[in-house]
Amino acid sequence: MTSPAAFIDDLLTFLSNSPTPWHATANMAALLSASGFERLRETDEWDLKTGGRYFITRNDSSIIAFVYGKADLFDRGIKMIGAHTDSPCLKIKPNPETEKAGLNQLAVEPYGGVLLNPWFDRDLSIAGRVSYRGSNGAISSSLVDFDRAVAIIPSLAIHLDREVNKKHSINEQTDLPPVISVANSNDNTDFRSLLLAEIKRDNPEAKVSEVLEYEMNLYDVQAASLTGLNREFITSARLDNLLSCWVAVSAINNATDNNTCLMVCNDHEEVGSASACGAQGPFLRSVLERLAGSQTNFTRIMDQSVMISADNAHALHPNFRDKHDPDHAPLLNGGPVLKVNSNQRYATNSETASLFKSLCADAGVAMQVMVARSDMGCGSTIGPITATEIGVPTVDVGIPQLAMHSIRETACADDVTGLYKVIGEFFERKVLIKR
Secondary structure (H helix, E strand, O other): OOOHHHHHHHHHHHHHOOOOHHHHHHHHHHHHHHOOOEEOOOOOOOOOOOOOEEEEEEOOOEEEEEEOOOOOHHHHOEEEEEEEOOOOEEEEEEEEEEEEOOEEEEEEEEEOOOOOHHHOOOOEEEEEEEEEEEOOOOEEEEEEEOOOOOEEOOOOOHHHOOOOOOOOOOOOOOOOOOEEEEOOOOOOOOHHHHHHHHHHHHOOOOOEEEEEEEEEEEEEOOOOEEEOOOOOEEEEOOHHHHHHHHHHHHHHHOOOOOOEEEEEEEOOHHHOOOOOOOOOOOHHHHHHHHHHOOHHHHHHHHHHOEEEEEOOEEOOOOOOHHHOOOOOOOOOOOOOEEEOOOOOOOOOOHHHHHHHHHHHHHHOOOOEEEOOOOOOOOOOOHHHHHHHHHOOOEEEEEOEEEOOOOOOEEEEHHHHHHHHHHHHHHHHOOOOOOO
């Protein structure tokens, strides 16, 4: 980290330039490549060198990077940090074009647990991945970002719904289709044609004969920013969980080659992680098994390893304090949060919690503990899933934030830099948990 201010400025750029998991993964891959990490492919034989730095992607939306350290894997294990690249949003359906009341609209569906109210009356753009047939007939894919406001979901005027401020529910099918243009018989509003035009706008030399399918979502064009009288707050879309992705990729990028360190950023956490590139899929295990060389080695190494699952935590909301356990309610600017749940919604146990507290103390970073109210439900993370899939001791932590799953979330800059320092301490530790 060159300086805390530069670190946060780079984070804001990363947030603004990563409207989808595919864009976030591409941006992390570009950063790693520029720093000397070698790209691996799952179809290739790997010839890993001690001290080497490598990364690999799957589905263009999940990424693993690792430093193959000098220390004996059977002695020090692998120090891992995990996060996720996806965020709740509105996805565009396969046959989206509709025309109502003289306006062209797109059919959408919610992805993950979206807080829907903030999506109304925002300047929205469209981004994602497009698959197309090339001039040679092969299927190729390209990232697309309209990178400008092209849609809006207008609210109904209060004059037509006088009870809207007292009681209002949102129908996901009928209330959410955004407006994209005034209907005109001369317009070509076929969505695939619009995507084709965007591909050619970004790359005039592209050999695209036909757009076949796509995975596209809406996003708010307002850039990430620092707010507050002292510019202490980060406000942005997708803080959950691109904040943790940024901490992870920055930490692995600056790790020495003493220990073997690894970061994994999975897609599909917001919808359960059950996919080929999700935490419940085989991506991480397959990489670790190739590092280990055999199943027996894998088991031995996992017993010496630790995973830090980094996913944001609910900060105490000043207007809704009764929604929190008063003795386990983290504050903005209070430091990274240790997340605990007795029903294994988080993977933290006494050993891994003690390790995280020790790391924070050694890094000179204040930390907090979060436990949900006993009469309320609790979210979850990739932590319990990863621990189940590969058998690694795991601790769940995160940055405290407000408005989780909103189109605009709030966190504190000092908490982000604090977690980065802790992960740096973690990567350099010789002994984690004595066995």
